[in-house]
Amino acid sequence: MRLGKREKILKAAVKIFARDGFFNAKVEEIARLAGVAVGTTYLYFENKDDLLISIFEEEMLPIINNMKREIERVPTPVEKLKAFITHHLEMVKNKPDMAQLLEVELRQSSKFIRGYTGTKFREYLNLISQIFEEGQQQGVFRHDIKPTILKQVLFGALDQISTNYTLSRSKKIDLLESADQISRIFLTGISTPNQPR
């Protein structure tokens, strides 16, 4: 894995932020893990805040793109939603550091880091509402549920399952089973009656 300095620092920051939390994380340690000097960090990022925000914005990109690809693999809104749920939790399993950052720190940051708006995160959330709206237009999803609420509700559900998984040291929780259960609840919950599932 041949990475540029910037990329190495970003990866290191993900690890350290996830392990220690943003406020406990030391820039020096991020630099050490990245194999660069402290000062180098400041060549690529304005400050510690910028480092976190950059993670959110830049690491979200491949995540969003991957998710889009997964969704487009399957034709129907129902399958797309299942795919979203499954793929989200797979990602949590495969990239636990990044997942934890998104779960824990994104919330902090939205509120406490000056001027952070979380554009990419909203884009991710909107994938859900887009699928849902498509399903509503096709008549497979209920019209008495608002897409903006549904996206929050489904994401929140996934996120809580993720948090619980991430915080458990044993990692014995079966995320695939959780994905299946969430799919069942939501697809039943949001589908129009008499839809074959």
Add this chain to the structure above:
Amino acid sequence: MRLGKREKILKAAVKIFARDGFFNAKVEEIARLAGVAVGTTYLYFENKDDLLISIFEEEMLPIINNMKREIERVPTPVEKLKAFITHHLEMVKNKPDMAQLLEVELRQSSKFIRGYTGTKFREYLNLISQIFEEGQQQGVFRHDIKPTILKQVLFGALDQISTNYTLSRSKKIDLLESADQISRIFLTGISTPNQPR
């Protein structure tokens, strides 16, 4: 409102932690808001961590008790679940400081504050699974959904809606409508087919 010093400090801490976040919050400011000297804080609490944990443990008590009361007001599991959802979001509206603390800081703390286990929070979550199990036993809720997963999923949904509300400055989001939508999704999603709702 005649409060003891300890209680005054606790209340002040809730406000400051919610406003500034745990790490940005200054003990001195909590003391000032509580109308006591900094040193006094350390007479009642071991340290800053202890202050946060005490909030979680002690402030959760009335919340849990209130919730229990609300749930017991209504007879059926379906109504109990609706009550849970509605009451939770009402609380968010009425105690936004406490709500925010639970949303944002509880996550941090679970991981970063040494030796915190979040007993009371688990107790709160279990209220959901208890209702759900009761419903399963009565045959109104599906048996292919695990209570331990359902409780996470529903709480996560509520929590995300709350977070979104708390972070929005305008507070124009209608939490009652959200409660209604969540109820619809979940009750349809978890009920056994052909149940009258």
Add this chain to the structure above:
Amino acid sequence: MRLGKREKILKAAVKIFARDGFFNAKVEEIARLAGVAVGTTYLYFENKDDLLISIFEEEMLPIINNMKREIERVPTPVEKLKAFITHHLEMVKNKPDMAQLLEVELRQSSKFIRGYTGTKFREYLNLISQIFEEGQQQGVFRHDIKPTILKQVLFGALDQISTNYTLSRSKKIDLLESADQISRIFLTGISTPNQPR
């Protein structure tokens, strides 16, 4: 000498700033010399800049008052001006640290420390122009010299002599002789012709 903490820090700062210069001076060392912890410095002063400005403003007060007293000791403008010159250089001799600060750092600060205007310093300078104006009114000093220029010129002369003295390690320069010479030059230079001196 029983001093409050604030006063002790101020005195220590004068010494360290004079010895090392503002930029080379370390707050930690000032604190050490003052016999307090670093943090204590920040209880009494906003920051390093404030420390320097406070010196200028507060230490100038007794200096100005002493000077006023010296001036009022003697009746005529000629004698007052002599007194100013002599007393200024005596002060340089007795308080070399403070003198150096005023010579070297005041110039820096006027330009580089945000929002510093040097009120007290201007007040000091004005003592000269006041004496001079008094002499002009009495007809003993020439009217073709502007007081605002004279005050700069005389102060500059004294200051350069002081700087030279302060920078010389041996301190073999006779400041009293210098005072005498300066008096001669200036009193001849600014007096109206045919004045007995």
Add this chain to the structure above:
Amino acid sequence: MRLGKREKILKAAVKIFARDGFFNAKVEEIARLAGVAVGTTYLYFENKDDLLISIFEEEMLPIINNMKREIERVPTPVEKLKAFITHHLEMVKNKPDMAQLLEVELRQSSKFIRGYTGTKFREYLNLISQIFEEGQQQGVFRHDIKPTILKQVLFGALDQISTNYTLSRSKKIDLLESADQISRIFLTGISTPNQPR
């Protein structure tokens, strides 16, 4: 203006040092303004200190030579002294950056930059004492004033006027008038009685 790299760096340093002060000035910014890479600066100068000292030593040369030329234009010591005063202040007006450096930073440096002796500066000062001694020998200047003191006193006077001018943003101060006033004071002050002026 076709300049070698070294010269370009030196000119840039004068500007930046004057604008920001020695300690606030960044080598990188000097290099940028000079249009070279940071590293290049270190090919021509040992370090930041050396840069400042080189300015003093090398930029003083043409200044001294110019001044000598101006002085030699006129025959008598009295006129020479007037010429010195006028030309010095003209220079301040025409080269404000260099003037400021000499005023403010030279003082700092004399004390805080290891091993700096200010040879060229002393040479400049000595121009004054030489004129004065010449006048003494010709009987036009008083013998009870020491040349070494007079040079300090006159330079100090000029320097304070300069500083005041340099620090004033408006630059509305009339330096020519100041030159005239200084000449009047000093020539009267140092001349032997009954000299025609």
Add this chain to the structure above:
DNA sequence: CATGAATGAGCCTTCATTCAT
């Protein structure tokens, strides 16, 4: 010669915690 990315020592400042009163 020239470059400029990389280095890392160093310093100001903050703030949780203590303790003499």
Add this chain to the structure above:
DNA sequence: GATGAATGAAGGCTCATTCAT
């Protein structure tokens, strides 16, 4: 119990200087 002045460890960030290219 209550106070709040004092403490000092700790960390983010800067910038003069180096060196591989």
